[in-house]
Amino acid sequence: MSTHPLTTDTGELSSLPHDFPFDPTHGYDLPRLMEVGAPQGPDDFADFWRERYASALRTDTAPRIEGPWTTVDGVRVADISYTSADGVRIGGWLTVPADGEVTQGCVSAHGYGGRAAPDPWQAPPRTATIWPCLRGLGTRSLLPGVPDKSAGHVLHGIGARESYLIGGCVADVWCAATALRLLVPEAAAGLTYLGTSFGGGIGALALPWDDRFRAAGLTVPTFGNHPLRVTLPCTGSGESVRTRLAEDPSVLDVLAYFDAATAARHLSIPVHVGAALFDPSVPPPGQFAVHNALAGPRELLVLRAGHFDHPGERAETAALEEAQRRFLTAADPAGPRPTA
Incomplete structure (x- = not known):
């Protein structure tokens, strides 16, 4: 699979009026975004993550179906929970095709707004999908x-790499994969991943070390190229990090281990990326840094804007979801089926 952009009609960025005190493009056009690189990372970057992954695999996830199954639009849905690293109990949902035919599995992670319910139409056909609320977030995994x-x-x-909560969220993804394979053994034939914004960045950090996954779709991924990201004002989580960094420069040493673009250097499975030219919440250079650093087959759909209401947004979102469904369906070990 070759690298090629699948662009929508991006139009003129100046046609997106806004009242932010900064430019959500940060002065980057598409050619410049395609040149954004990724930090090399600490010498023990890979060792750090491989050790954490090995520890997560030793976790007894003890997944449970909680409550009755319901059926919506041809998909069966159930509340679930499982144990992740550090003994944290994670809540979420499981969706399976109503006809019971499962040929692959998917872990789907949410944005920083959390998740109140699954979005089963996002997953490819014949897919069992686990929709965890990562620790501290959503309606199901709040923590004191x-x-x-x-x-x-x-x-x-964030004071130390061992205690940083983002590392726990990455472990939640690995343990979700384990829980899914226990709950739906057919899903073990091949796993895929979907993640948006926060979930996109978490996916980039989680996937390089876990050979159970065959393909992934990352949308407007965060945590890319922290040294650049902390220089760019935004309305998202990065602004808190920028403020903290001004008070404690050592934070950047910790963040070096949690850079989604650095991790992407180690990610060799096929990955579809939806990245935005204009985004007040996740600076576009960080998103493209993740895409540009990917070590394996990749596909790019350029979005006009992310985290921002704009003309044509609904059609753009539909095109992205369809492109990612197609991309992940191609990873189905059962292969495509002819249409009737």
């Missing part, structure tokens, strides 16, 4: 003492 808003959540434990 952990802020549930992005501004506080992204700083929790």
Whole structure:
């Protein structure tokens, strides 16, 4: 699979009026965005993550179906929970095709707004999908003492790489994969991943070390190229990090281990990326840094804007979701089926 942009009609960025005190493009056009690089990272970057992954695999996830199944639009839905690293119990949902035919699995991670329900239409056909609320977030995984808003959540434990909450969220993804394979053994034939914004960045950090995954779709991924990201004002979690960095420059040493673009250097499975030219919440250079650093087959759909209401947004979102469904369906070990 070759690298090629699948662009929508981006139009003129100047046609997106806004009242932010900064330019959400940060002065980058598409050619310049395609040149954004990724930090090399600490010498023990890969060792750090491989050790954490090995530890997560030793976790007894003890997944449970909680409550009755319901059926919506041809998909069966159930509340679930499982145990992740550090003994944290994670809540979420499981969706499976109503006809019971499952040929692959998917872990789907949410943005920093959390998740109140699954979005089963996003997953490819014949897919069993687990929709976890990552620790401290959503309606199902709130934790005492952990802020549930992005501004506080992204700083929790940031004083050391061992305590940084983002590492726990990555472990939640690995343990979700384990839980899914236990709940739906057919899903073990091949796993895919979907993640948006916060979930996109978490996915980039989680996937390089986990060979159970065959393909992924990352949309407007965050945590890309922290040294550049902390220089760019935004309305998202990055602004809290910028403020903290001004008070404590050592934070950047910790963030070096949680750079989604650095991790992408190690990610060799096929990845579809939806990245935005204009985004007040996640600076576009960081999003493109993740895409540009990917070590394996990749596909790019350039979005006009992310985290921002704009003309044509609904059609753009539909095109992105269809492109990612197609991309992940191609990873189905059962292969495509002819249409009737």
